[in-house]
Amino acid sequence: MRRPRRTREEKATSPTDHRLRAAIIGTGAVATHHLTAMSEHADVEPVAAVDLAPERLNAFLANHPGPRGYTDIDEMLATEKPDLVSVCTPPASHVDHVTRSLRAGAWVWCEKPPCLSLAGYEEMIAAQGEHGPYVSFVFQQRFGSGARHARELLDAHELGTPLVAHCQTTWYRDSEYFAVPWRGRWETEGGGPTMGHGIHQLDLLLHLLGPWTEVRAMTGRLWHEVATEDVSTALVRFDSGAMATVVNSVLSPDEVSRIRLDCSEATVELTHLYGHSNADWHYTPAPHVTDAARIERWRSPAHDEPSSHGAMLRQLVAAVREGRRPPCGEQDGRGILELVTALYKSAATGRAVRSGEIGPDDPFHAVVHGGAPEKLTGDGEADRS
Structure with a gap:
C-alpha cells in the first residue's frame, strides 16, 4: 500500500525517507540520458513519463519499461x-513545466537552456519555495573529476593568476537537424549555437573563472536557412581581470569543444566533444615552474569520473536529501543566461554590455534578441548610437 504523500511544505522541511520518486516530462532523445542517470542511482525510482504525443511516449516506454x-x-x-x-x-515550454512541477511540490531537474529569457527565468525562480523545492539546470560538464580538480587547483592558486582564456564550441549541424520544427527559431529554441550549443562550454568557463563583467560580441547567419544566428564570437572580461575569446558555431565539420586557460604558472586545456574524462585535461607548466612533484599533482586527480548526467544527479539527490539549494540552481542558472543575453545584446547594439545592466525595463530582458532579431543575423545593421 502506498504511503500518504507529504505536502509541499512538509517535503521542504523534513528529510525524505524513501526512494525518490522521479518523473520525466518529454520523451525525446535527451530523456534517455536522464533515465540512464536515474538507473545508476539506487536511491531514485523512475515512476512516470509524460509526453503530449502518444506515439512518442509509447515508443519511449517500449524501450524503457517501468x-x-x-x-x-x-x-x-x-x-x-x-x-x-x-x-x-x-526550451519554450520550460517555464510552464518547471513552475507547474515546483508548485506541485517536486524538485526539478531542467535541461539547458534554462528558458528563453531572463523574464521567464525569474518566473521559474519565483515558483520555488523558501526552503524548497528548488530547480537545478543541467550543466553536466561542470561535473566529473577533471572539472572538479581544475576548479580546486584554481581556487588554491596552484596555477597562478588566470590571464587569458579561450572557449570554443565549434560543431556541425546539417539541414536535417534543423528540420525539427522547433529548432532554429527564436520563439521555440531561444537562439542559435550561442543559446543551444555553446552554453555548456560557456557555463564551464564561468564555473572555472567566476563572474564576468563585460562582453563585446558579433553574431551572424552565414549558411543555414534558420531564423537565428548560426555563429557567434565574443570577447569577455572577468572580475579577476582575465579576458576570454568565445566562438560558437554549427558550421564546423571538424567538431571540437575546447576550453583553454593561460595562467601565470601554467596552461590548462580541455579538449573533447560532448563529454570529458581526466585524459581530456592537459596541464603545461610555465618555463619557470620546475617542481616535478607539483606538476605531477596537477596531472593526477584523485579519481577519474567522466562528466555526465549521472555525476550531476548524484549531487542533486544529495541536495534533495539534505534540503539545501542544489548545484546549478538559482544563481548559476541566471549567471549563464545573463551572459548569453548580454552577448546577444552586444551583437545587436554594437557596444559592450556590462554585467547587471539588463533589467526589467530593458527589451533584452523579455526576449534575447531585444525585439530586433534581424540585427543578430546580418539582415539589419546594429545600432551604433
Missing part, C-alpha cells in the same frame, strides 16, 4: 506526486 505513461502533466503530478521531475522538453 515508468507509467501520461499525456497530461497535471494528471501525472496529481497521481504520482513525484519528489523529482526531469524537464526534457524544448
Whole structure:
C-alpha cells in the first residue's frame, strides 16, 4: 500500500525517507540520458513519463519499461506526486513545466537552456519555495573529476593568476537537424549555437573563472536557412581581470569543444566533444615552474569520473536529501543566461554590455534578441548610437 504523500511544505522541511520518486516530462532523445542517470542511482525510482504525443511516449516506454505513461502533466503530478521531475522538453515550454512541477511540490531537474529569457527565468525562480523545492539546470560538464580538480587547483592558486582564456564550441549541424520544427527559431529554441550549443562550454568557463563583467560580441547567419544566428564570437572580461575569446558555431565539420586557460604558472586545456574524462585535461607548466612533484599533482586527480548526467544527479539527490539549494540552481542558472543575453545584446547594439545592466525595463530582458532579431543575423545593421 502506498504511503500518504507529504505536502509541499512538509517535503521542504523534513528529510525524505524513501526512494525518490522521479518523473520525466518529454520523451525525446535527451530523456534517455536522464533515465540512464536515474538507473545508476539506487536511491531514485523512475515512476512516470509524460509526453503530449502518444506515439512518442509509447515508443519511449517500449524501450524503457517501468515508468507509467501520461499525456497530461497535471494528471501525472496529481497521481504520482513525484519528489523529482526531469524537464526534457524544448526550451519554450520550460517555464510552464518547471513552475507547474515546483508548485506541485517536486524538485526539478531542467535541461539547458534554462528558458528563453531572463523574464521567464525569474518566473521559474519565483515558483520555488523558501526552503524548497528548488530547480537545478543541467550543466553536466561542470561535473566529473577533471572539472572538479581544475576548479580546486584554481581556487588554491596552484596555477597562478588566470590571464587569458579561450572557449570554443565549434560543431556541425546539417539541414536535417534543423528540420525539427522547433529548432532554429527564436520563439521555440531561444537562439542559435550561442543559446543551444555553446552554453555548456560557456557555463564551464564561468564555473572555472567566476563572474564576468563585460562582453563585446558579433553574431551572424552565414549558411543555414534558420531564423537565428548560426555563429557567434565574443570577447569577455572577468572580475579577476582575465579576458576570454568565445566562438560558437554549427558550421564546423571538424567538431571540437575546447576550453583553454593561460595562467601565470601554467596552461590548462580541455579538449573533447560532448563529454570529458581526466585524459581530456592537459596541464603545461610555465618555463619557470620546475617542481616535478607539483606538476605531477596537477596531472593526477584523485579519481577519474567522466562528466555526465549521472555525476550531476548524484549531487542533486544529495541536495534533495539534505534540503539545501542544489548545484546549478538559482544563481548559476541566471549567471549563464545573463551572459548569453548580454552577448546577444552586444551583437545587436554594437557596444559592450556590462554585467547587471539588463533589467526589467530593458527589451533584452523579455526576449534575447531585444525585439530586433534581424540585427543578430546580418539582415539589419546594429545600432551604433
